[in-house]
Amino acid sequence: MIDEPEVVTDGFQFTEGPFWHPDGFLLFSDIPANTIYKWEPGNSESDVYIEPSGNSNGITSSPDGTVLLAQHSGKVSQVNDDLSLSVLAEEFNGNRLNSPNDLVARSDGKIFFTDPPFGVSDEDRELDFSGVFRLDQDGTLTLLYDGFEYPNGIALSPDESKLYVNDSATGQILRFDLLEDGSVTNETLFASVGERDDTGAADGMKTDSEGRLYSTGPGGLSIFDAEGNRIQIIEFDERITNLAWGDSDYSRIYVTAPNSVYRVQTNVTGL
Template sequence: MTTLSKPLLKLGLLTAVSLGLIACEQQSNQVSTASSVPVSSAGDSAISSLAANAACEGVAPEGDLIPERIVAANSTRTEPGLYEGPVWINDSLYFSDFVFSEGFPSRIQKLDASGQMATVLADSGSNGLAVDNDGLLVAGTHKYKSVSRYNVATGERTSVAQTFAGNVFNSPNDIAITADGVIYFTDPAFQRDAAPGGQEKTGVYRVATDGTVTLVDDTISNPNGVTLSPDESVLYVNGGGEQGVLRAYEIVDGVPQAGKDLVTGIHIPDGMAVDCLGNIYLTEHLSRQLRVFTPQGEQIAQAKVDANLTNVAFGGAEGTTLFLTGAGSLWKIELGITGSAY
């Protein structure tokens, strides 16, 4: 994002179209839904004005969106598993591909602009992916119970965050990175059995640029998706299982404040992305559903797919293609707006 954590323009890796992340007013057309329960009031400081001072050229989606399955990306594995952590870099979509057998073996796959699939790293042990300021992949790695950094060209892995309070993490999952390199990640217990050890609670963490790890929140059961508003003034985290929440944390002087539940009644929330207007694209895993919320927590759009859904990211030649990952499947939705590349 322009000073954003997950921008299409970030690092100069993405197409020039992502310049649309730089400015525009929040669209006024909002459609509420009975299944959406916004909690914050419109007067809530930064949470109610995420797009007020930024701007982009684009139109927010509304109503029913129609995903298109990318057949070339259908899994060829014989055992069940999930695609996760999509991130768009240059002209390709990278994502984790793991199975449910012992240790949750995982690899990183790439779908290029021509529709060709290739395995980039055969044994990454990864879930959520992001890209840092050096163009390296940052991954939540359940295999190592840490946040890792990968050089895709060489396969070299280095550790970004290994422990907190003397213990390894449970199974680092989703990731968001600020423009100045601060990393936020969720640590649920979904793949905790991949390796020995873990934390007493599931949590959300912040990794400073000097590597210092601090706890943001340990009150959400199995926190999952994490993302940042376009101006990096608000951190979003979801989790909580069948009665899940979308929680917003105002960031003051680089430090997340106490969280406020923006939306409740979410059924098993999973990964998220934001568009350049600040709208939040949230997946519901077992409901096989994508829901789009304004920064105020009002639902404006939705989409259904035919397999369990895990995560979303913007990409494509124009930066306006929304990619969705799920159970051995990829989908895409063509939109009229750009958004976060992971």
Template sequence: MRLRIALLLAFVAVVFSVAFVPAQTSKTPRDFKLEPISPKFLELIGGKVKLETVATGFGFTEGPMWDPAGFLYVSDETINKIFRVYPNGKKEEVIALGDPDGNTFDRRHRLIDCASVLRAIVEVTPEGKYQVLADRYLGKRFNSPNDVIVGPDGSLYFTDPTLDLVAGEKQEIPFQGVYRLDEAGNVRLLTRDLTQPNGLSFSPDGKKFYVDDSEQRNIRVYDVAPDGSLSNGRIFGEEPGGKNEGVPDGIKVDNKGDLFITGPKGIWVWDANGNHLGTIVMPEQPANLAWGGPQYDTLYITATTSVYRLATKTHGFVPYLVH
């Protein structure tokens, strides 16, 4: 009972206890704040929190990926480059690449990127080169791969909407799919149910697969078979919002199965049962996020021109560290 009372008091008081380190821009469209719906939101985020600006001055940031060596990979879609971003704000160019988007590590710690302009899934080498791993399905070029993760079987799973299809180029595949790329280089279509599939994630036990649809403004969940095939697709949740407030995009999961999904105004936090626990309102519209830090308890957030970090009370599920 005392714990419940304490949580409820913290829930009421949260608006008075949030601190904010402002982004280094002349104007931000909204203030950072927490909008809890359930007391569990505060158990995950904490009441006294500080949003920090790690680095700014980018064009449009995407694809954050924490390297255990102590830095973050970040895509800048505007200037077509991937950077290393260090916790102190230092930036180093890794590679110039056509519209780099979502990133992940695979089980061999190779950096994998969705190169939208190349219409391909590529490996980025430490020397700043790239190698195409897949760019076609049944002989037809992908649309514009958007986000990628490593699955429980070690395969790569990725979405292929038309969101970044280069103007004037032909759409060869007549749908927007979700695919599996195995370690032998074989590409398999998993679903074509979504209109614009975007962010994706597995549950920590590998039995559920989440993917959001930016056009429909919802999140789908599927059951996962041992061979990676999907079934029983259904709506997990919806993230409605006003014009220019953002749409469902990047997805990350903590080690207990709670979901952190970028959406209208910020990051929407959900439990595994599809209950919206609250929203982290961001000063810039976030596109994606990653768990980082030595304990993977910090969210690194790519939001328009900046990279932010937010320490939490939970710990991330990091699939490329699971063997």
């Protein structure tokens, strides 16, 4: 059972990248505001957490709890204890990254992220492709796939054997076998949320503990079973952009939209 979405905080320019911090609060990006906000349960207002944020988008954490950011300023960074930022990656083969969009970290510390051109001007763009990358702990950056026009959401299966990536241009979600060394193989069309329209496009993705995949897109939040069959779509009052599991039992989904942040109670457990 999934409850109706409720707004928990609003009044923003374009929110993205929700992340539930294990200390019991939600972080999320407002990309054009160049700010990461912090929302605590029981409040309707959100506080500035990091400003400037490098026009952060996706937020996640490494296995040791370090908060990681995908930034439209062309970087992937970590948040230090004093809330300063340290750059982990900003170029590939000597060329500036486009605008890192979303990211996920595997339990061994390898970071996987998408790099579409949403946040870089044509004159500043140095890569002629939109990549899916792996960032290793030693700083090595490896291109995994360059077949998307606008790679966006990225997620791991519960056992970390599959990597899911969607394309905002087509709405397609591809599934890759993810090998121990962090390389990918066996590209497969898993599902599609449909082509972009005025209600949204393929964007943020997450999985739950039973292997279902959740993707924002046209019409709302699409839920797919482990075989790629769409089993439900949750509608919202505005276009939605991304999602994260939260609360102490990870049974609530927090969903970002341009103006608002929503939450939805479920009877399943997220990752």
